[in-house]
Amino acid sequence: MIPTTADFYDETGRCARWLGAIHGNADPETLRAFDSGRLMLEATDPTTFADAVLDLLDVFTQQNLGQGHHPRDGWPWSWPDSRSTDWIYLFDRGRAWVITGRIWSYAMPRVDHPPQRPAATGHAPPGPDRKVRQHMPDLLDLSAPRPQCPDCEVAIGQPHVEGCDVARCLRTGLQRLSCEHEHDCGKDTWSGRWPGETDCERLGWMIGPGLPDLNRLLTEATWNPATQQWDAVS
Numbered sequence: 405m406i407p408t409t410a411d412f413y414d415e416t417g418r419c420a421r422w423l424g425a426i427h428g429n430a431d432p433e434t435l436r437a438f439d440s441g442r443l444m445l446e447a448t449d450p451t452t453f454a455d456a457v458l459d460l461l462d463v464f465t466q467q468n469l470g471q472g473h474h475p476r477d478g479w480p481w482s483w484p485d486s487r488s489t490d491w492i493y494l495f496d497r498g499r500a501w502v503i504t505g506r507i508w509s510y511a512m513p514r515v516d517h518p519p520q521r522p523a524a525t526g527h528a529p530p531g532p533d534r535k536v537r538q539h540m541p542d543l544l545d546l547s548a549p550r551p552q553c554p555d556c557e558v559a560i561g562q563p564h565v566e567g568c569d570v571a572r573c574l575r576t577g578l579q580r581l582s583c584e585h586e587h588d589c590g591k592d593t594w595s596g597r598w599p600g601e602t603d604c605e606r607l608g609w610m611i612g613p614g615l616p617d618l619n620r621l622l623t624e625a626t627w628n629p630a631t632q633q634w635d636a637v638s
């Protein structure tokens with residue numbers, strides 16, 4: 405198994421607190437095999453979630469699954485934020501969510517407040533009470549339609565404004581903002597759902613209940629510009 409990385413947060417948005425990280429077998433299926441991992445994924449309150457994460461960081465190292473990183477040890481990655489982390493586990497609105505850094509990158513290319521990584525030599529790591537704040541999109545309640553686009557705030561059925569992070573290129577199915585093709589990317593509209601969610605549900609590609617596997621969609625499916633849907637490659 406290729407080692408993967410994970411970051412943990414206690415909520416979304418600008419107040420998200422980084423709870424730690426792991427490097428190793430960081431995927432949800434592996435973590436679910438442990439009491440603390442299952443407790444984390446099934447938590448219904450933020451305290452249980454945060455406590456389970458703390459346990460998991462230790463258990464993860466003890467079980468030789470990889471390395472757990474507590475916040476007191478500082479930010480462990482060579483990258484400045486979770487956009488390059490493989491998995492993001494977070495608690496928001498009464499449940500745990502699993503998203504991938506790749507999707508986050510797709511969702512939100514800009515970060516306002518990346519945490520400072522301590523230099524390799526010299527500086528001491530941040531103190532234990534330092535809160536690493538991330539600019540996480542408030543986009544993660546995948547089960548309920550949102551009346552407005554989380555970025556450009558247009559209503560359902562309305563075309564995203566130019567420069568919206570959420571808008572897809574209708575030719576490629578990928579983020580319009582980062583589309584470099586010399587073509588007309590079309591006028592994607594806000595559907596009330598995050599791009600790709602309904603495709604995951606249709607294809608049955610779910611990490612768990614209410615958790616569309618958007619990463620699988622982007623790696624295994626093909627965009628059909630005629631139907632505006634992702635299709636499984638047969």
Ligand SMILES: [Zn+2]
Nearest residue numbers: 553556564568
């Ligand atoms: Zn928009």
Ligand SMILES: [Zn+2]
Nearest residue numbers: 573583585589
């Ligand atoms: Zn395009």
